Amino acid sequence: VRYVIHYDMPKSLEEYYQEIGRAGRDGLPSHALLLYSAGDIHKIRFFFEDSADPEKAEMLLKGMTQYASTRKCRRQLLLGYFGEVLKENSCAPEECCDNCACGPVPDLDVTIPAQKFMSCMIRTKQRFGASYIIDVLLGSRQKRILENHHETLSTWGIGAGIEKDDWFALSEALVEAGYIQKYGEYNVLVLTKDGQDALVQRKTIKLPLLLHQSTVLNAPQQKKSSNPMFMLHKKGAFVKTLGENDLALYEEIKEWRKKNADEQNVPPYVIFGDKTLEELVEKKPQSEAELLSIFGIGTAKAEKIGSQLLRIISERLE
Incomplete structure (x- = not known):
């Protein structure tokens, strides 16, 4: 077997490790491809009700999602999960994961957007997941936001300079760095002590991120105008x-x-x-x-x- 392709995310790293192990048993180079999305996570949780130990099932799923979303060496994380320490900080060239193959991602100063994101979490009482927080930051007027009166928050719309996908990338990076954590079935975001300290003490936050070229980082906050959207360039310049x-x-x-x-x-x-x-x-x-x-x-x-x-x-x- 030369390739193992997962069209859905497995329920645990144990399951994933056993399945990718079917490739390359003859010692020749082989590859594993994992395709996943947030929908896979919800689908797996749907079956937790039939599980003998839902709490353990959630813990196993958390390990799998961390592996799938990490920006660090996947081999290091996978071996570490099973108690084996990879001495180097990255894969060897002959057994390289996709993250290491792309080379190290440089640390990016994301202090201001990280502060905006965590501030928005606080102002929405730390009761929502990343998708909702990002919609507030982007100035969405969807029904749920209006019903919660969150369009009146000071953080509503202050993230218009960053693309939605980049906000999600930042959110995952903040989780991986330990500034925020996901909680419960709906992945509600809550601040950790490190996140609280970084916000209160206005610490510089640098994270390994690759963002769209059009994203504007660490730009001063734009003032609101009569238009509820925020202008990112002088009106009429285009x-x-x-x-x-x-x-x-x-x-x-x-x-x-x-x-x-x-x-x-x-x-x-x-x-x-x-x-x-x-x-x-x-x-x-x-x-x-x-x-x-x-x-x-x-x-x-x-x-x-x-x-x-x-x-x-x-x-x-x-």
């Missing part, structure tokens, strides 16, 4: 770079967005944000596949409004 034709396209899409927002009785950014508007003008997608490459447009939104946007762009290009 427009000033446009030629006559692109400016006409920009205004037409913007007007179309406003008309749709008025019909639905929602702010224009609910239809799509300014970053999406700018990319539509810059890239001028000509097909649904190209449209899906635009920031903020997924499959559902493409099906709903894609044909109208493509028509507007196509007519301008004729």
Whole structure:
């Protein structure tokens, strides 16, 4: 056997280790690929009710999720779980895990975003998971946030300079570094003593992270304007770079967005944000596949409004 591929995450590291051990028993190089998502975790927990010892099952699952999400040497973590110490800090070249193969991730100064994240945890009473905390930081107006009146918090919307995936990466890095920890069935986030100390004493926080180039770290907090979204660049700066034709396209899409927002009785950014508007003008997608490459447009939104946007762009290009 040369490859062992897990399409779902195993329930424990014991199970995972036994299954990947089927590869390479003849001593020749072999590979293991693990695909996982948060949905796997919820699915595994669904069966905990039938477990003879749910508490032990949760502990085993925690070990598996730590292995799957770690940014450190996976071989070191795996061997350490079974009581074997890997003397080196990383794999040997001939038996390399994916993290070590990519080389060490440099430590990044994430002091300000980490402070924002942990402050938001405190202001929401440490009763929610990462997804909810991130939605608050990004200024979401989803029903649950409005019902909890969390759009009134000082931390609502202060994370608009960081992409959602990067917030999740930061959250996992803070867990791995011991500043916060996940608790219970729904992975509620709570501060550890180290996290409390770092927040109160305003300590510098450096973590191994690779983020999107568009993410803005350690930028001063933006002031709120009459628009509930936070402007990341001077208003009108993008427009000033446009030629006559692109400016006409920009205004037409913007007007179309406003008309749709008025019909639905929602702010224009609910239809799509300014970053999406700018990319539509810059890239001028000509097909649904190209449209899906635009920031903020997924499959559902493409099906709903894609044909109208493509028509507007196509007519301008004729």
